[in-house]
Amino acid sequence: MQETVLLPLIILLPLLGFAVLGLWGRRLPEPVPGVVASALVLGSLLLGLVLLGQGGARWAVEDWIPGVPLSFVLDNLSGLMVMVVAGVGFLIHVYAIGYMHSDPGFSRFFSYFNLFIAAMLVLVLGDSLPVVFIGWEGVGLASYLLIGFWYTERVNADSARKAFIVNRIGDLGFLLGMGVLWAHFGTLSISELRELIAPEGEFAVGINVAAVSLAAFLLFIGAIGKSAQVPLMVWLPDAMAGPTPVSALIHAATMVTAGVYLLCRNSFLYFDLPDVSFWVVLIGMLTALYGALCAFGQTDIKRIVAYSTLSQLGYMFVAAGVGAYWVAMFHVLTHAFFKALLFMSSGAVIHALGGEQDVRKMGGMWNYLPQTRIHGLVGALALGGLPLLSGFWSKDAILAASYEYSALLWFVMLITAALTALYSMRWFVLVFMGKYRGHEHPHESPAVMTWPNHVLTLGSLFAGFVGLPYVVQSENLLEPWLNKAIVHHEHEKLPVLDEWALILVSAVVALGALYYGYRFFQAEAAGRLPAWFTRFQEASLRSFYADDVYNALLVRPLKSLAKILFDADGGLLGGFWWLGSATGNLGALLARLETGYLRFYAAGLLIAAVLLVLVGVIR
Incomplete structure (x- = not known):
């Protein structure tokens, strides 16, 4: 497996498309933004295939964070995902050129599309869990932008928020799982963790199985959220609020398969x-x-x-x-x-x-x-x-x-x-x-x-x-x-x-x-x-009342609690309203003394001096 700077270029190509189309895409006539976005994704696919054909690739910045390298790896597993993400993603990009024809947000759409591909490539190529998590959150952000692409309709914006919020529950499990692994093994590099935990295809002698079990279960919670498994499945149908190419990209080639990939990439945690x-x-x-x-x-x-x-x-x-x-x-x-x-x-x-x-x-x-x-x-x-x-x-x-x-x-x-x-x-x-x-x-x-x-x-x-x-x-x-x-x-x-x-x-x-x-x-x-x-x-049709259960057990009680706290907060501030009003009125009165006339200030200085003398005499 070769060390090459070409590996991060697989990610940088669609990321470049996101930046260029986001900044200047509106100046480009249709279908140029779609053609540019599609070509950059195709470039990522071809580069990935070339590197995979040469036996894979690795690239890392060892001193990114102490103990956590900024590392990427293209092996057979991540290579398969690159083929799926960039290959099927390219076809969806081309399809979207026709589907989004004449949409006012044509260039913005393809900018977000390229961001989605770039984030997913970070996720699948990352060789340390924090790098994977950056891609993990990146696809969450991109899905929020794309599900709510037609944000002027309230239902679309609500669906985007729902997907974003539900995924944060799983993300907490991912973060806690990383914390457990760091506390017990002192590294978050996936390759290093594999060597520490299962160097010969079985658990190392003396390994802390309880810690590995806890970390594996917490990462599994992250996978439940991203791949919409029971009970965090309620966001996935609402993702249909976005344009159809978004549904195809999220459901077929990218975001929802991230949880499955996480389990397989970290199979050394689960296999025993x-x-x-x-x-x-x-x-x-x-x-x-x-x-x-x-x-x-x-x-x-x-x-x-x-x-x-x-x-x-x-x-x-x-x-x-x-x-x-x-x-x-x-x-x-x-x-x-x-x-x-x-x-x-x-x-x-x-x-x-x-x-x-x-x-x-x-x-x-x-x-x-x-x-x-x-x-x-x-x-x-x-x-x-x-x-x-x-x-x-x-x-x-x-x-x-x-x-x-x-x-x-x-x-x-x-x-x-x-x-x-x-x-x-x-x-x-x-x-x-x-x-x-x-x-x-x-x-x-x-x-x-x-x-x-x-x-x-x-x-x-x-x-x-x-x-x-x-x-x-x-x-x-x-x-x-x-x-x-x-x-x-x-x-x-x-x-x-x-x-x-x-x-x-x-x-x-x-x-x-x-x-x-x-x-x-x-x-x-x-x-x-x-x-x-x-x-x-x-x-x-009502998904066997899953949303109704969530609303009854979580949403409405939390809304009621929030209203109680808000009213209490308002009442507390209202109790001090007289003090605020008095301070404001005094400030307004003093502000009227700022006239800008020198003779007025001189007269005021003279009056103050006389008052000080009188106070001294009286005392």
């Missing part, structure tokens, strides 16, 4: 801590199931896909919790393709319908959007786990790893996979099938929006072939490549018959659920749903 890993598995399982159930009731085309992101992140956490870190990253890779494709297909539909986002007013887009219909179909099938598509292979790997951990976990995740196939078909049927239920004149998107989706479609079809199970390919491309950068336990593969049985069951469940969902939700499009499902959808 079954108690902490159990909580990772439990939270991931609950989030996967919760997100899938919430998707059934949504009527906003983007919120359906948003809740699918919530669920898919739960899959990734389950994989990391059971120790299959490479599988978690495998799903990050495949998910980036099909989730970006789903969001950008949704954006194409919204564009075609003049901004309409309610699926109840859609339908029939198969007849109007000849390219987007293929994109939407492939995205939905990949999400639903159709055999041979990318989503099938990564989900099957998660199901196999879950089966090795617990048969019960495998069963719950299999049920969740079936639900995923059902709601993915709901999205497709309500948008593309049947008759058009609106009043617009749908039209296909321009080439600048469709070509990125062509590339994402290819990724959704074929990306899964880099991680095939061993019964199909004795050694796949991804597992040994990623495991060079991940601390993990080597274990025996499942018996061949068991592996084939799991693949067959996964395939049959996916095919059956996709077919059933296709037939069942045609009834919803026609308004003929069973009464029980309508009642279920009402609860699902």
